[in-house]
Amino acid sequence: MRTATVWLLARPRSAASRTRGRLVAAGTAVAGALTLAGLAVLRVPTVSWATGPDARPVAPDLRLSPLVTEAGLQPGVLTGLGLLVVPALALAWQALTTGSARRTTVLHALRLVGATPADLRRLAAADAGVLGLVGGLLAGPLYVALWLVLGAAVPPSARLLPPLDPRDVVSWPVVAVLAGLVAAAAGALSTRARRRRRVRLWWRLAGLVLAVVAIAAALQTREVGRATSVALLGGGLLLFLVAVLTAGSAWVRWRAWRLARSGRAVDVLTAAGLRGLSGAGGRTAGSVFVAGIALGIATQFATALLGDAYGDATVYVPGVALAATAAVLAVLVAIAAMTLAAADDLATTRRALASTAALGAPPAVLEQVQRRRLQVVTVTPVAAGVLLGTAVYPASLEGPGPLVLATLGVLGVAVLLVWAACRGVVRALRPRTRLAADPSSLRVA
C-alpha cells in the first residue's frame, strides 16, 4: 500500500469523523499542556522544613507559591496536574474509539477486498498518529496560555508555574512526538480483532486498588524520594485510567441486562442500544466517573484550603484556582463525553432507529430512549466519582462538617448538571435524530 493510499483511506470524510478528530486532538493538547506544566513544576527546587541528616538549609524561591517550593506541597500540585491529565486522555481515547460500529463495517469491507491486518493497523495508526501529533503541537501554545494564567498574571507568591525557560522549548517537541507515537499505537491497538476473552471483574478491581495505592504512595514523597514518587504517580494514574475505562463496559452490560428484564418498551429499547454500545457506553461512564473524581478532589482541596486560616490569601488562591480549573475541565470533559456517546449511539443504531420509527414510534419516544441511555451511563458514575474523589485526599480539617456540606452540595449540583446535560445533548442532536430516523437510513450501502 502506498502512502498516498494510506492518506486516501485514513482521511476523515464525514462531519462526524472531523468532530472526532478535533476531540482527539483537543484531549491530547490538554493532556500535553498539563504534562509540560508538570515538567516545569518538577524543575522547581524544593525546600524541606523537615530536620534530619539530609535537610539542607536552602532559601525558598520567593517568586513562586509555597505550593510548588515546599517539598511537602509540591507533590500535591503534581498529583493535581496528573489527575487532570487523566480525564483529558480518557476523552481522547473515547473520541478515538467512537463510531466503533461504523468502523467495524469499514474494516469488514476492507478485509473483504483483501486488506491485510497490517494494512488495517497502518491505516488506524496513521489516522490516530496525526491527530496525536497535532494535539501535541497545540499543547505548546496551550501551555503558554496556562502559564499566563498560573504563572504570569498573578502576584509572585501565588505563581504555580516558573518563568518560561529554554527547556520548555525542548520538552514541547518531545511531548508532541510522544503524543503522536502514543496515539498511533493506540490507534493500531483499536483495530485488533477482539478476542472476547473477558478480563475478570476481579482483576479490574485489583488494578483499581493497586492504582489508588500507587497514587497514595506517591503522595508520601518524603519517605520514598522524588524520582520514585513521580514514577509511582505516573504508573498509578495510567493504571487507574485503564482500570476505570475497562470496568465501565462491564458495568454498562450489567445495567443493560437489568433494564432488559423490566419489559417496559422504553427500557427494552434503551437496553438494546446499551448492549450494542457497551464499549462506548463504558468509556463514557469511565470518563464521567473520572470527571466526578476531579470534581470531588477539587471540592475537597478548596474546602481544606479555605477552611485553613492561612491568613495570606495569595497562599491558597492558586490552589483554589487550580481546583476550580480542574472542576471546569472535568465538567467540559463530561459534557464532551456525553455528546460523543449520544452521537455514537445515533450512528450505531441508525437503522434500528429508522425501522422503529417506521413501525410507528413517535419521535418523542426515540428521544426518550436516547436520553435514558445517556442518563444510565452518566448519572451514577458522576455521583460515584464525586464521592470517591472526596475520599481520596485525607481531610485535614478540624471537623468534617464543612466538607460533608460541600460534598453534598457538589454531588447535588453534579448530578443535576449531568442530568440536565443529557437532556440538552439529546435536544441539541434533535436534527441528527430526525435524519437518522429518516427512512433513507433503512437502505444498505
Add this chain to the structure above:
Amino acid sequence: MSTVELSGVSHAYGRTQALRDVSLTVAPGEVVAVTGPSGCGKSTLLLLAAGVLRAQSGRVVLTGTDLAGADEAARARIRRRSVGIVLQFGQLVPDLPVLDNVALPLLLEGHAPREARAAAAGWLDRVGLDVPPTTLPSELSGGQAQLAAAARALVTGPLLVLADEPTASLDTATGRQLLDLLVTSTTAAGGSVVLVSHDNAVAARADREVRLRAGSVVHEVALS
C-alpha cells in the same frame, strides 16, 4: 490445478450448523451455480471459498494455496490478487466515493492512485453504472451498489469471481448484461465464476449447478 477446491468442509455459527461436509471443485474457466432455499448455507460457502471465514473442518485450497496453513495476511493477499467478490450487502466502504471503492483492490496492491482510478472508471463504464465518480455508497440505489461491487470484483482481472445474488436487485435486462459481463470477462482469461442464486435464469448461465439444502449438497448436475 483447480481454481478452488473445498473438500469435506463444515462450518457452524455458534449452535447453527450452516454447512456440513461439503465438497466442491471448480476448474479453470468453469462457471458453477450454487442454488438452494434461504438459509441453506450458500453465502457461507462463498465466504469460506474466499478465505474470509475459516473452515472449522475440511480443507479449502484456493488457487493452489491450502488456506488452513495461511494466516490472515496471506489469505487477504490471495483474495486481493486472485478473487473478486460480490456480496448480498454491506460490502462497499461507507464514506468512500464509488470510484475509490472500485479502485480499492488496486490501491491496496500498491498501484498509483491515478492509474487505479483510471482502471476503476473503465470498469464502472463497462458495468453501466453512470453516476458522478464522487458519489457516496449511501447515495446509490441497491442495484447501483451491486453494479459498483461487480466493477470492483472485476477490476483486478481475478482468477475467481464469487458472486452472491449479483442480480437480485437489478431489473431483468441490466441483470442479464451484468451476468454476461461477469462470466465472459472472467472466463475469457481462464478464470472461474461461482454464482449464488435463487433465480433459474442465473443458474442457466452456468456450466454446472450445485444444489444445497440445510448445509449439504443434495444435487449436482452438469448443464449444457
